[in-house]
Amino acid sequence: MKEITLEMAEKMLEAAERWAELSGFPSSIAVVDKAGAVIAIHRMDGAGPMTTDISINKAFTAVYSGAPTLMLARAIDPRMMGKTLGSGGLGLLTQAKLRLMFIPGGNPLRDEEMGVIGGIGCSGIPDGVGEISDTTAVQAGYAALYDEYD
Amino acid sequence: MVMNIDIAKKVIKAAIKQAQEMDRLCSVAIVDDRGVLVALHRMDHAPIPTVDIARDKAWTASTFRMPSSDIGKFGDPSTPGFGFNTQNWNDRLTTIPGGLPIQDGDEVIGGVGVSGGTPEEDVTVCRAALATVFASN
Numbered sequence: 001m002k003e004i005t006l007e008m009a010e011k012m013l014e015a016a017e018r019w020a021e022l023s024g025f026p027s028s029i030a031v032v033d034k035a036g037a038v039i040a041i042h043r044m045d046g047a048g049p050m051t052t053d054i055s056i057n058k059a060f061t062a063v064y065s066g067a068p069t070l071m072l073a074r075a076i077d078p079r080m081m082g083k084t085l086g087s088g089g090l091g092l093l094t095q096a097k098l099r100l101m102f103i104p105g106g107n108p109l110r111d112e113e114m115g116v117i118g119g120i121g122c123s124g125i126p127d128g129v130g131e132i133s134d135t136t137a138v139q140a141g142y143a144a145l146y147d148e149y150d
Numbered sequence: 151m152v153m154n155i156d157i158a159k160k161v162i163k164a165a166i167k168q169a170q171e172m173d174r175l176c177s178v179a180i181v182d183d184r185g186v187l188v189a190l191h192r193m194d195h196a197p198i199p200t201v202d203i204a205r206d207k208a209w210t211a212s213t214f215r216m217p218s219s220d221i222g223k224f225g226d227p228s229t230p231g232f233g234f235n236t237q238n239w240n241d242r243l244t245t246i247p248g249g250l251p252i253q254d255g256d257e258v259i260g261g262v263g264v265s266g267g268t269p270e271e272d273v274t275v276c277r278a279a280l281a282t283v284f285a286s287n
Contacts, residue, residue: 003194005194006191006192006193006194009191010191035198037192037198037201038190038192038201039191039192040189040190040191040192041187041189041190042155042158042159042188042189043155043186043187043188043189044155045154045155049184049186052186052187
């Protein structure tokens with residue numbers, strides 16, 4: 001598995017959407033390739049207009065940084081200032097033409113050699129409200145990919 | 151009828167089938183009646199910029215309630231309205247053919263945008279997709 005195809009992307013979206021449905025919050029879910037370009041995005045019925053670009057940018061950020069956006073959220077967390085990361089984390093804010101997203105819910109997808117081959121992002125499920133978050137939904141998408149194609 | 155993800159998926163599927171028959175690699179975008187993206191698929195190996203171009207075409211067709219190719223008439227210096235394309239009021243407006251409004255009777259419920267072939271081919275793909283999905287209505 002070196003490349004995410006449209007077919008694989010659709011399988012991931014399907015799985016992630018199932019979890020978003022379970023959470024009760026309609027959301028947008030996007031899958032991008034290793035260049036950070038959109039392969040497929042679905043905005044579920046009832047999901048707000050804002051969620052489209054946020055989900056795309058979360059997936060893009062995951063590819064661009066090679067880390068879950070949860071980690072980036074930590075990097076700019078004011079409570080971390082002066083500790084492990086220092087204020088250097090704020091320098092990330094203006095990168096990539098302001099497309100970096102510091103909200104949890106974007107994960108990179110990796111192949112067997114741990115190279116980044118794409119990303120998946122979800123937006124619409126509020127954090128800490130239920131047991132399912134944006135991150136849970138993208139992990140479900142991630143799992144669907146590896147169930148099917150490993 | 152209101153645009154929803156099921157209609158969007160059907161239109162995209164039909165468009166991609168048509169593009170495959172024509173041996174073209176396309177992106178297909180579907181937006182709702184406010185111009186907000188509902189679904190977008192990029193075929194394997196289709197160029198990256200087609201994603202945003204398809205989305206722009208769909209946005210233009212949906213919000214202006216006319217095919218994106220018709221927007222070109224506003225660029226005619228001899229007619230009133232010339233200059234609106236230089237206002238810098240948004241970055242989605244496009245005059246490239248390949249975006250069509252999706253209509254339920256007279257009412258526009260969304261837009262479809264295709265990018266990947268020549269403008270004429272993109273329009274053909276749009277038309278074929280809409281004809282397939284809305285033939286029964």
